[in-house]
Amino acid sequence: MKKEDKKALERYQKKLELIQQGGQVNAFETDHQRQAAIEKAKKDVRFCVKRYFPHYATSECADFQIAFAIMVLKDSNFTGFAKWGRGLAKSVWCNIIIPFWLWLNGIDMYFVLVGVSEKKAIQLLSDLKAEFEVNPQIIADFGEQKKPGSWNDELWVTNGGFIGQALGFGQSCRGLRVGPKRPSMYSCDDLETKKTIKNEKRQDEMVEYVEEELLASMDGENERLLFPNNWFAPVMFLKKLAAKHPDWVVHEVKAYDPITYEPRWKEKYTKAYYRRKEKKMGVTSAKSEYNHEAKLKGGKIFKSEYVQWVKLPRIDHFKAIICHWDVAYAGRVGNHINDGSDYNAVRIWGVYKEEFYLIHCFVQQTKMLPAVKYMIEFKKSLPKNVDVDFRVESQFWNDEVRRTVEDAKRELNAPEFNLTESHNKRNKFRKIIDELEARYQNGRIKYNIKLKHHKDTQIGMQQLFGIHHGYTTKDDAPDADAEAIHEGAKYIYSAPEGQDSWNSGKMKSVNQW
Structure with missing residues (x-):
């Protein structure tokens, strides 16, 4: 027996011992x-946990755990995310308690647990397998469940008809069946890793796998899909799925109040527990893991410490306000935006003294129309004496873009809105480095502190941090930044003496359509 197989067997035997010792049958x-x-356990999942899983019930069940389980039970086509902070028992509920409770309620269960690899999936599924094998209360109520000849690590079937299967993410599940039965429930457990959040192309492939493989493999009356995972990064395949499928449930639970430290699962945790976590891990890391406040990590060239969060100068005190739109022609898959598409990036920068301030931004994988509407609404929000130079790269300035702009102007009644063509033919990477690197290092680029938790700003920062020699990540936001700051620099180095603001009327647009 291989060393790793021996360790896996030892882990499983310890699980069996824990279950056998924890259960006390009357x-x-x-x-x-x-x-x-049994009838009470069917109706009351809290009682179900106490009766069948006392070894897990070291604390009272939380109200959000109960609520989520009820939602899954009542909707035979439930698809949703257990977006719970770290330590809130996502895996226990989605991989053990809820599947068992559905089976207890007479629902036909072919449960597939999907892990980052088949080995990991087998390890996770073994928790439920062990329950059916030796749980004294389950055996007392329903008889022996271990079915001879059908008790393998990756696929097992109980005497009560529960089917459990382990699957590594990416493994083909086309034609997956046991006899006439096809999967009726998937749990995709902790699939987002530190590797996947650095590779957006991989994330797009994960989205495609869920939509074209997992969902297509179910064809019965019961088709449930769960995603137990905390949302710890700005760009995740889970967020992409949620954005593409707004009808899917995002059941969000933060572990603690960041101000009072009041725990959400107060039956298990205390305020002091989360204070200790913040002290040990650091506030940013703790909030990322426990409260879904995405932690941004700096890159090789652009580092997180370069980003300065400040209060903006008064909007009419800027020498110039430059807005650059990096156009993306978002592809479509059915009724949804293709996640492989580029981002429509609209970045609004203000020039004050000799520094540049990110005032606001729009960075989304969307069609062009929302980006144009965003620019128009921003213009409408400004005082009448403040102008913005709205720019777009000339290579994108075609008939379709013109039509989109005209549609938005008519819809929002903004006939005065105009865009200026920008003629910059430099290599994109070289342009980003030339315009941004030294200015970030010298502290001349500032971010509006009100955008610190703004999703589009976080996506833009993640793209910036991904810029390095040979990068393959998205670069729409930093590209737009480079264009806007290149234009804004003209007002630092060539503004007439005494001209403090752009609205003095000295600036003229060229090639305006």
């Missing part, structure tokens, strides 16, 4: 009492 319970308890 030897004096009558058949009538037993049946009444």
Whole structure:
């Protein structure tokens, strides 16, 4: 036996021992009492946990755990995300308690647990397998469940008809079946890793796998899909799926209040626990893991410490406000935006003294129309004496873009909105480095502190941090930044003496359509 197989067997044996020792069957319970308890467990998942999983119930169940389980039970086509902070028992509920509770309620269960690899999936699924194998209360209520000849690590079937299967993410599940049965429930557990969040192309492939492989493999009355995972990064395949499928449930639970430290699962945790976590891990890391506040990590060229969060100068005190739109022609898959598409990036920069301030931004994988509407609405929000130079790269200035702009102007009644063509033919990487690197290093680029938790700003920062020699990540936001700052620099180095703001009327647009 291989060393790793031996360790896996030892882990499984310890699970069996834990379950056997934790369960205490009432030897004096009558058949009538037993049946009444089973019926109560069907209706009350809290009681179900106490009766069948006392080794997990070291603390009272939280209200959000109960609520999520009920949602999954009531909707035979439930698809949703257990977006719970770290330590809130996502895996226990999605991989053990909820599948068992559905089976207890007479729902036909062919449960597939998907892990980052088949080996990891087998390890995770073994928790439920062990319950059916030796849990004394399950055996007392429903008889022996271990079915001889059908008790493998990656696929097992109980005497009560529960089918469990482990699958590595990316493994083909086309034609997946046991006899006439096809999967009725998937749990995709902790598939987002530190590797996947650095590779957006991989994330796009993961989205495609869920939509074209997992969903297509179910064809019965019961088709449930769960994603237990905390959302710890700015760009994740989970976020992409949620954005593409707004009808899917995002059940968000933050572990603690960042101000009062009040725990969400107060039956298990204390305020002092999360204070200790912040002290040990650092506030940023703790909030990322426990409260879904995405942690941005700097890159090789552009580092996180270069980003300065400040209060903006008064909007009418800027020498110039430059808005550059990096156009993306978002492809479509059915009724959804293709996640492989570039981002429509609209970046609005203000020039004040000799520094550049990110005022606001729009960075989304979307069609062009929302980006144009965003620019128009921003213009409408400004005082009348403040102008913005709205720019777009000339190579994108075609008939389709013109039509989109005209559609937005008519819809929002903004006939005065105009875009200026920008003629910059430099290599994109060289342009980003030339315009941004030294200015970031010298502290001449500032970010509006009100955007610190703004999703589009975080995506833009993630793209910036991904810029390095030979990069393959998205670069729409930093490209737009480079264009806007290149134009804005003209007002630092060539503005007439005494001209403090752009709205003095000295600036003229060229090649305006």
